[in-house]
Amino acid sequence: MVIGATPEDARALSAPRGRPGLDVVWAALATVPDPEIPVISIVELGIVRDVAWADDRLIVKVTPTYSGCPATEMINTLIRESLAVIGVPDAVLVNQLSPPWSTDWIAPEARTRLNGYGIAPPHVIGARIDVTGISPLRRASVVVPCPRCASANTQLLSQFGSTACKAQYRCLDCREPFDYFKPH
Amino acid sequence: MSTPALAASSVNSAVSLPPEAARSPAVLDGPAALIAQSLFEYLLRLGDTDVVLSQRLGEWVGHGPVLEEDIALANVGLDLLGQGRMWLSYAGEVEARFGEQSRSEDELAFLRDGGAYRNLLLAEMPNGDFAMTMARQFYFDRFHLLQLHALTHSSDARVAEIAAKGVKEVTYHAERSMDWVIRLGDGTDESHARMQRALDALWMYTGEMFAADASELALAEAGIGVDPRTLRETWRAAVGAVIAEATLELPTSEWMQGSGNRGGKQGIHTEHLGHMLAEMQHLQRTYPGAQW
Numbered sequence: 001m002v003i004g005a006t007p008e009d010a011r012a013l014s015a016p017r018g019r020p021g022l023d024v025v026w027a028a029l030a031t032v033p034d035p036e037i038p039v040i041s042i043v044e045l046g047i048v049r050d051v052a053w054a055d056d057r058l059i060v061k062v063t064p065t066y067s068g069c070p071a072t073e074m075i076n077t078l079i080r081e082s083l084a085v086i087g088v089p090d091a092v093l094v095n096q097l098s099p100p101w102s103t104d105w106i107a108p109e110a111r112t113r114l115n116g117y118g119i120a121p122p123h124v125i126g127a128r129i130d131v132t133g134i135s136p137l138r139r140a141s142v143v144v145p146c147p148r149c150a151s152a153n154t155q156l157l158s159q160f161g162s163t164a165c166k167a168q169y170r171c172l173d174c175r176e177p178f179d180y181f182k183p184h
Numbered sequence: 185m186s187t188p189a190l191a192a193s194s195v196n197s198a199v200s201l202p203p204e205a206a207r208s209p210a211v212l213d214g215p216a217a218l219i220a221q222s223l224f225e226y227l228l229r230l231g232d233t234d235v236v237l238s239q240r241l242g243e244w245v246g247h248g249p250v251l252e253e254d255i256a257l258a259n260v261g262l263d264l265l266g267q268g269r270m271w272l273s274y275a276g277e278v279e280a281r282f283g284e285q286s287r288s289e290d291e292l293a294f295l296r297d298g299g300a301y302r303n304l305l306l307a308e309m310p311n312g313d314f315a316m317t318m319a320r321q322f323y324f325d326r327f328h329l330l331q332l333h334a335l336t337h338s339s340d341a342r343v344a345e346i347a348a349k350g351v352k353e354v355t356y357h358a359e360r361s362m363d364w365v366i367r368l369g370d371g372t373d374e375s376h377a378r379m380q381r382a383l384d385a386l387w388m389y390t391g392e393m394f395a396a397d398a399s400e401l402a403l404a405e406a407g408i409g410v411d412p413r414t415l416r417e418t419w420r421a422a423v424g425a426v427i428a429e430a431t432l433e434l435p436t437s438e439w440m441q442g443s444g445n446r447g448g449k450q451g452i453h454t455e456h457l458g459h460m461l462a463e464m465q466h467l468q469r470t471y472p473g474a475q476w
Binding site for chain 1: 252253255256259260262263264265266267269270341344345346348349350352359360
């Protein structure tokens with residue numbers, strides 16, 4: 001279940017009485033879009049790390065993308081709303097920092113959808129970066145194809161784009177600027 | 185959290201640990217209390233440096249030389265604010281281990297005077313021109329990266345995980361400030377001269393990053409913190425290599441501000457911090473407890 005489904009759809013799967021099963025919880029969470037990138041869900045983004053029942057309390061572990069991401073608060077509100085719909089108004093949201101979020105956790109289908117939305121999806125990260133050297137800090141120059149015309153003839157404009165998680169590029173063929181989801 | 189958030193972003197306010205796990209009611213004494221006190225001090229140094237530099241970068245918003253840079257400066261500031269909040273939140277929890285109070289991140293940020301701030305002097309330096317802002321960022325980013333990387337091995341799990349989160353973000357910061365130092369240094373006569381002037385002017389504030397006092401050493405000994413003196417040579421080599429590629433000269437003066445453990449980390453600041461805090465704290469000082 002992804003974007004397009006509604007919390008009501010998830011509720012339909014829910015048992016009539018008692019606490020909903022974890023599959024229903026995951027289905028409800030899969031209806032929550034990322035507020036900044038509404039074509040992917042927070043589950044596809046990889047920030048919901050775990051859900052579990054502890055007695056009668058639902059524990060949802062969420063990890064932030066970037067530490068200062070302004071969407072975090074909005075995401076928490078949306079999570080609470082989606083869980084209230086399936087009859088869990090009092091879930092405990094736990095902020096889990098470790099292991100730190102990585103774009104490698106973004107689901108493959110979501111990458112395709114990002115591209116269709118005009119955001120070049122992140123490359124998969126290789127080995128850890130050596131923090132002490134100079135040249136290793138220069139990230140290996142990767143080709144970022146234009147999400148509109150698929151040209152490989154593109155250029156980095158700025159390492160920071162409209163949100164902390166994106167960089168700004170431009171296509172030298174179709175001349176359109178676009179966002180690149182930074183590998184993180 | 186009953187007090188207002190530092191910014192629109194929120195790492196800890198809406199998502200928080202279950203109340204029973206958030207704080208230990210036991211107040212420590214003896215050597216454990218001393219370590220807790222040193223850790224509190226250390227967390228303030230980490231958090232205050234992030235918050236103060238973030239505020240400085242925020243002053244650029246609407247004034248950047250081009251739109252992309254305006255956005256980039258704000259994004260770097262936002263990362264630092266997020267990291268600063270995590271350090272200060274933890275500081276408030278640690279405070280309860282040895283004392284009677286446990287201040288929130290907001291109380292720590294908005295209700296302490298300059299003398300209680302523990303940030304590096306470098307972080308409070310005014311923005312100046314773009315070269316000055318980039319030189320400040322470059323010197324700091326390269327130190328910050330090494331510091332956080334070392335702290336990912338901290339025996340304190342919370343310190344280690346905040347550092348691991350930060351190190352990924354700071355890698356971007358360091359890459360970007362390096363690019364600007366090279367671009368401005370190896371640019372026009374004007375940009376070269378300004379970049380050199382900025383590197384020279386801020387050099388005397390870099391020594392403090394690598395100076396350790398008893399509190400910091402005790403924490404390093406306990407495996408919680410890092411002895412900053414061990415980072416100095418690696419930093420010099422990395423900074424020197426970038427400066428050489430930028431056709432600039434590494435300053436050579438050995439005289440440093442804040443030496444003898446009388447600097448920002450001990451609460452002794454330049455005249456610039458008070459002015460900055462007056463603006464940053466104005467709202468909470470004038471309308472205590474105001475929320476948005």
